[in-house]
Amino acid sequence: MPIVVRDVTYSYSKGTSLENQVLNNLTFKVDEGKFTAILGDTGAGKSTLLRLVVGLLKPDNGTVLIDGFDAGHRSVKGTIGVLFQNPEKQLFSKTCYEDIAFGPLNLGFEKEDVHQKVLTASAIVGFEQKNLETSPFKLSGGEKKKLALAGVLAMEPKYLILDEPTTGLDYCGKKGLLSNLGLIHSKGTTIIMITHQLTELLSLAQDVLYLKDGTIDFHGSVQEFIEFPSSNKPPITHFMSKLNEHGLQVNQNLYTVNEAFSEIKSYVHKRMKDHV
Amino acid sequence: MFIQIKNVYFQYSKGNPVIKGIDLEIERGEFVAIIGKNGCGKSTLSKLLNGLLIPTSGHILIDGLNTASPSNLLAIRKKASIVFQNPITQFVRTTVEEDIAFGPENLNVPTDEISQLVNNSLEFTSMSEFRYREPKTLSGGQMQRTAIAGVMAMEPECIIFDEVTSMLDQKGKCEIFAYINKLKKIGKTIIYVTHRIEEVLDADRFVHLDNGIIDFIGTPTDFFKLDDLDQMGIEVPEIVQLYSMLYNEGIIKQSLEITDISRLEENLCQLLSEM
Ligand SMILES: Nc1ncnc2c1ncn2[C@@H]1O[C@H](COP(=O)(O)OP(=O)(O)OP(=O)(O)O)[C@@H](O)[C@H]1O
Ligand SMILES: Nc1ncnc2c1ncn2[C@@H]1O[C@H](COP(=O)(O)OP(=O)(O)O)[C@@H](O)[C@H]1O
Ligand SMILES: [Mg+2]
Ligand SMILES: [Mg+2]
Numbered sequence: 001m002p003i004v005v006r007d008v009t010y011s012y013s014k015g016t017s018l019e020n021q022v023l024n025n026l027t028f029k030v031d032e033g034k035f036t037a038i039l040g041d042t043g044a045g046k047s048t049l050l051r052l053v054v055g056l057l058k059p060d061n062g063t064v065l066i067d068g069f070d071a072g073h074r075s076v077k078g079t080i081g082v083l084f085q086n087p088e089k090q091l092f093s094k095t096c097y098e099d100i101a102f103g104p105l106n107l108g109f110e111k112e113d114v115h116q117k118v119l120t121a122s123a124i125v126g127f128e129q130k131n132l133e134t135s136p137f138k139l140s141g142g143e144k145k146k147l148a149l150a151g152v153l154a155m156e157p158k159y160l161i162l163d164e165p166t167t168g169l170d171y172c173g174k175k176g177l178l179s180n181l182g183l184i185h186s187k188g189t190t191i192i193m194i195t196h197q198l199t200e201l202l203s204l205a206q207d208v209l210y211l212k213d214g215t216i217d218f219h220g221s222v223q224e225f226i227e228f229p230s231s232n233k234p235p236i237t238h239f240m241s242k243l244n245e246h247g248l249q250v251n252q253n254l255y256t257v258n259e260a261f262s263e264i265k266s267y268v269h270k271r272m273k274d275h276v
Numbered sequence: 277m278f279i280q281i282k283n284v285y286f287q288y289s290k291g292n293p294v295i296k297g298i299d300l301e302i303e304r305g306e307f308v309a310i311i312g313k314n315g316c317g318k319s320t321l322s323k324l325l326n327g328l329l330i331p332t333s334g335h336i337l338i339d340g341l342n343t344a345s346p347s348n349l350l351a352i353r354k355k356a357s358i359v360f361q362n363p364i365t366q367f368v369r370t371t372v373e374e375d376i377a378f379g380p381e382n383l384n385v386p387t388d389e390i391s392q393l394v395n396n397s398l399e400f401t402s403m404s405e406f407r408y409r410e411p412k413t414l415s416g417g418q419m420q421r422t423a424i425a426g427v428m429a430m431e432p433e434c435i436i437f438d439e440v441t442s443m444l445d446q447k448g449k450c451e452i453f454a455y456i457n458k459l460k461k462i463g464k465t466i467i468y469v470t471h472r473i474e475e476v477l478d479a480d481r482f483v484h485l486d487n488g489i490i491d492f493i494g495t496p497t498d499f500f501k502l503d504d505l506d507q508m509g510i511e512v513p514e515i516v517q518l519y520s521m522l523y524n525e526g527i528i529k530q531s532l533e534i535t536d537i538s539r540l541e542e543n544l545c546q547l548l549s550e551m
Pocket of ligand 1: 288315
């Protein structure tokens with residue numbers, strides 16, 4: 001079992017007056033090759049959970065296992081690629097090129113291979129080649145985000161762990177990234193991704209883990225999540241349920257514009273037929 | 277005119293202009309949205325507006341004060357403040373509370389007034405329970421709220437928001453929008469940079485930047501009439517997309533106001549249920 005989180009509890013500043021329990025007895029598994037979305041309000045504990053999974057934090061209680069090893073163990077390090085919420089934390093080289101090349105070089109790849117990986121990863125996230133020789137600190141916010149992402153993707157990790165990767169990206173960047181994540185996933189990569197943007201994610205992910213105040217409020221398939229009476233609904237789902245409140249018997253469990261359009265269209269046509 | 281931008285050019289390094297000839301006037305009390313792709317110059321323009329950056333050529337007047345003159349700087353900061361895109365880079369103190377006090381202290385606000393300002397800002401952004409926390413230990417959304425509270429406490433006439441909701445959940449966003457609405461009502465000028473169009477449908481004007489120049493200025497309604505929104509890389513809000521599809525199909529025949537999503541939803545529900 002690739003990622004196993006069992007009975008995990010975590011508090012920041014444990015044993016001090018500022019002790020703050022953030023995660024409470026979490027248990028879940030992520031199967032190999034799955035694409036899991038982690039959702040939840042600000043402060044729910046999503047980023048904390050990621051830090052535990054990549055071994056940056058140790059649980060107070062319980063275990064986090066990656067391929068049977070403790071998270072953070074030497075033998076799993078190279079298999080996990082992580083993008084933190086704040087890209088600034090991940091940029092440290094003199095040029096953007098060096099920043100992206102850092103991971104693959106560390107994994108022992110030859111210069112030519114590394115070069116290819118840098119170019120491929122930049123293309124995937126839409127990072128402009130002309131910026132490769134500039135300093136990471138001279139980039140705009142969105143460009144920094146793309147750079148940090150390219151650095152993670154260039155390692156071609158077995159597990160890809162992303163904390164709000166689309167924030168700060170423009171529409172083209174976001175669309176491009178999401179479709180490429182779909183591709184990377186289809187080639188067998190296990191992906192865990194935190195986001196607030198439901199619609200895009202739901203068309204990619206298979207599982208949803210919904211965190212609320214440090215506990216798992218929901219864990220199941222995307223379709224089950226859409227039907228789950230939580231407060232967070234994608235805009236289209238929200239609108240379809242509003243239509244229902246207005247007496248239109250349409251399927252509420254949809255989340256794409258196209259699905260909603262077809263549903264409303266056939267409903268209206270049926271209504272018209274019934275009238276005559 | 278409150279803000280005057282006249283033929284402004286700006287470059288960070290020689291030979292690479294980032295802002296390439298911008299003219300824009302903003303009236304007191306206006307709500308202006310600035311949109312455009314990554315790297316087109318939105319944050320640079322924001323920083324030019326409160327004197328953090330100075331035009332390479334051309335000039336910017338804030339309430340008549342030229343940003344290029346160092347002696348105007350303090351007065352300009354009182355008039356226009358920025359909430360930055362990346363909050364983690366702007367925290368200066370070790371507790372949330374002190375960080376929020378930093379702005380008004382620098383503007384020489386009397387101490388007893390500062391604590392009142394800090395309390396109000398904390399309460400408004402729902403950050404009171406975190407007042408003694410070290411800012412860099414906050415979650416992303418909490419950091420964004422702290423940054424907003426910090427600017428609020430300075431009570432500027434104009435607030436420039438640079439992608440401030442990117443890490444907020446729906447509830448957090450709604451709180452910020454409610455705050456902006458309040459600011460609008462009391463006549464503050466708002467400049468709002470975002471990639472998410474649905475956040476600014478009720479703006480007075482859209483300014484679209486493309487590679488350092490302005491290629492559209494006008495109302496949101498006129499903006500949505502542009503036929504190359506796709507090439508421009510604009511994400512039309514889903515409910516607006518759905519409405520357009522229903523309209524083009526002839527199912528909805530009325531042309532509806534799109535500047536308020538919940539009203540648009542309500543109108544669509546009404547029309548569809550009367551069919
Ligand atoms: N300190 C700097 N030194 C040199 N170049 C810079 C600096 N800051 C920004 N730039 C460059 O100026 C251009 C405009 O950057 P700016 O931050 O204004 O973009 P933006 O529109 O805010 O983008 P985003 O949507 O990604 O935040 C970009 O090409 C960027 O790489
Ligand atoms: N280093 C830290 N020290 C103390 N509290 C922290 C630290 N990091 C996060 N927290 C707190 O833990 C809670 C969960 O944070 P986080 O996991 O970042 O939430 P999310 O990613 O779901 O927004 C928040 O209340 C946050 O303030
Ligand atoms: Mg987070
Ligand atoms: Mg920016």
